[in-house]
Amino acid sequence: MGTDYLSEGLRESPLLHFWSLAVEEQFYLVWPGLLMLLVRVARLSRRTLGAVIGVMWVVSFAACVKLTHDSQPWAFFMLPARAWELLTGAALALAGGRLLRANRQLVAMLGWLGLGVILACSVQFSQATSFPGYAALLPVVATMLVLNAGPAPDGPALILRTKPMQWVGARSYAIYLWHFPMLVLVGAKWGESGRIDALPVATRIALLLGSVGLAAVSYHFIENPVRHSRGLSAVPARSLVMGAWVAIIGVGGAALLLHNPPSLSAGGEVAAPTLVVDAGALVTTTAAPVSTATTVAADASTTTVAVATTTTTTTAAIAVADASKDNPAALAPLIAANLPVLTEAVNTSKVPSNLTPGLNSARDDLPQVYDNGCILDVGDNSPKQCIYGDANGGVTIVLFGDSHAAEWMPALHKVSVANGWRLVVHVKKACPDAEIPTDKDPNGTDCAVWRRDVIGLIGGLQPDLVIMSSYRYKQVGAASGRDPDTVWQEGIDLTVSKVRPLTTHLLLLGDSPTPKEDIPSCLAGNLSNVAQCMDSRDGAVRPARLAVERDVARKYDADFVPTSDWLCTDAACPVIVGNVLMYRDNSHITATAAELLSPYLEAAVKSILGG
Numbered sequence: 001m002g003t004d005y006l007s008e009g010l011r012e013s014p015l016l017h018f019w020s021l022a023v024e025e026q027f028y029l030v031w032p033g034l035l036m037l038l039v040r041v042a043r044l045s046r047r048t049l050g051a052v053i054g055v056m057w058v059v060s061f062a063a064c065v066k067l068t069h070d071s072q073p074w075a076f077f078m079l080p081a082r083a084w085e086l087l088t089g090a091a092l093a094l095a096g097g098r099l100l101r102a103n104r105q106l107v108a109m110l111g112w113l114g115l116g117v118i119l120a121c122s123v124q125f126s127q128a129t130s131f132p133g134y135a136a137l138l139p140v141v142a143t144m145l146v147l148n149a150g151p152a153p154d155g156p157a158l159i160l161r162t163k164p165m166q167w168v169g170a171r172s173y174a175i176y177l178w179h180f181p182m183l184v185l186v187g188a189k190w191g192e193s194g195r196i197d198a199l200p201v202a203t204r205i206a207l208l209l210g211s212v213g214l215a216a217v218s219y220h221f222i223e224n225p226v227r228h229s230r231g232l233s234a235v236p237a238r239s240l241v242m243g244a245w246v247a248i249i250g251v252g253g254a255a256l257l258l259h260n261p262p263s264l265s266a267g268g269e270v271a272a273p274t275l276v277v278d279a280g281a282l283v284t285t286t287a288a289p290v291s292t293a294t295t296v297a298a299d300a301s302t303t304t305v306a307v308a309t310t311t312t313t314t315t316a317a318i319a320v321a322d323a324s325k326d327n328p329a330a331l332a333p334l335i336a337a338n339l340p341v342l343t344e345a346v347n348t349s350k351v352p353s354n355l356t357p358g359l360n361s362a363r364d365d366l367p368q369v370y371d372n373g374c375i376l377d378v379g380d381n382s383p384k385q386c387i388y389g390d391a392n393g394g395v396t397i398v399l400f401g402d403s404h405a406a407e408w409m410p411a412l413h414k415v416s417v418a419n420g421w422r423l424v425v426h427v428k429k430a431c432p433d434a435e436i437p438t439d440k441d442p443n444g445t446d447c448a449v450w451r452r453d454v455i456g457l458i459g460g461l462q463p464d465l466v467i468m469s470s471y472r473y474k475q476v477g478a479a480s481g482r483d484p485d486t487v488w489q490e491g492i493d494l495t496v497s498k499v500r501p502l503t504t505h506l507l508l509l510g511d512s513p514t515p516k517e518d519i520p521s522c523l524a525g526n527l528s529n530v531a532q533c534m535d536s537r538d539g540a541v542r543p544a545r546l547a548v549e550r551d552v553a554r555k556y557d558a559d560f561v562p563t564s565d566w567l568c569t570d571a572a573c574p575v576i577v578g579n580v581l582m583y584r585d586n587s588h589i590t591a592t593a594a595e596l597l598s599p600y601l602e603a604a605v606k607s608i609l610g611g
Contacts (some may be wrong), residue, residue: 012187027086063081065134068133072131072377117145118139146160171219183204264358264359269354273580323547324537324542346574348577349529355580362581362583367410368413374427382453386424389423396465398458399424407512408509408601415605430447433468436488436490465605467509468495489551493552497556509604512589513573514586517533537569537573540573561604
């Protein structure tokens, strides 16, 4: 159950599970005082208090469902959206812990049903489950039914009161604290790409058993001695003072770390990268001087344009079998002229102090569509037509795809403004252009509705150019087990067949190379060994997938442009070019990198439009 699309594939935090404790404690800070206010001050009757709890439950649950649809991380981590779960327990307590107490057999039966539902949820809930939302109702109500059954001799107590279950129950809190860090840390060290689910099942079971052993030790030597301390229990004020000191130390330590962050560079500044931008001047059989170039400034807070001089001799490229190098004539000279910049970047060994964006701000270096809500979240399938560039421009371009299409927004917006083009954006997280099921949308329904409606809007626009681009997704559901490239070809063919008649030109923009892991995290741990975070071209680029898109483009008289040579040499794909950080996570390029690479996109679009 992912909580943030942008963190998809990143290494889990070994302390993430502590947040559920934080939500619980936030509730406990509010609930006792509110309950006293309602009972002692307002003097509400039992029935009226139940009605108040019911209203709060409904409001919280509605917020939970709404936020799960609109912004799942907020629904998962924020108390207002999770309070209904704790209020369920409060309602049960108000009822004396005995609902339907007149029918003992029914209570016992419902208790067994609840226990079965809890076990089923633990097996059936997955990354594809939209949680919390409606899905959280099942385990919450099921737990209430088990608690309501209580000590009924023919209920779940038959199992839960046995000595082994009582032993585990007493140590369950400690098991909860220990199990996740063990799984995460071992997964980060030995799992593929640092993932827990990449560990063998036997290893995960062994780690869970190990967490039970550690829990038994901490329960005996830490938890019980503190809980049963005669010195603390004899004078209640001592417990309060001890709790206060623990809180002070925690807050003080956090403040100290926040004001004294660790160094995120190996020291020293480097020059901003300079790329040749005039592709037209380079498409010649004789030497031609080029006097314009683009430079991303060394200052992390600004982006400027500088002037440089480059001379090169190259000719238009000839299509090759490797689709990742199938560069059109307008781009081949530009790529050749800028290859030395990438070659130099491959040899980068240290993270510079003027890295742009810095490692601590890389995840916020996003295209503008994230700031104004123009990229739709998972579950939101109502297209939002956002216009950039020159709203009155004579040329209309549509950007259509997922977050890997959106990553090119800074470049496309820049060149649209410069050329007076009208740019219309339709992008949605985790929704590829190809009509295939994904792990976030295994039935394909969420994306299908959005994709259908966007195509309808494109038909109304009749744009001069539609640019489509998507991340390469793993096949799931009905497509699982089939050849991924075949599935992708079928899916992208379906979409292109519908879009192509609606636009003068159509460009399939090949996906950017995928690094081997989360780049900011990797560089933070390898400040003087950048190569450790750099992937080979063979590892980062998927020529077969790009060939599929190239073939579909040819079938429908559309254009295909790979982006692999924009970011990679023949050997490797650098993660720092000059002072520019190229990736903000484990797949998306930074907005700064997109602006740096804008000459390529401008050359590609102009060659297609004939300008």
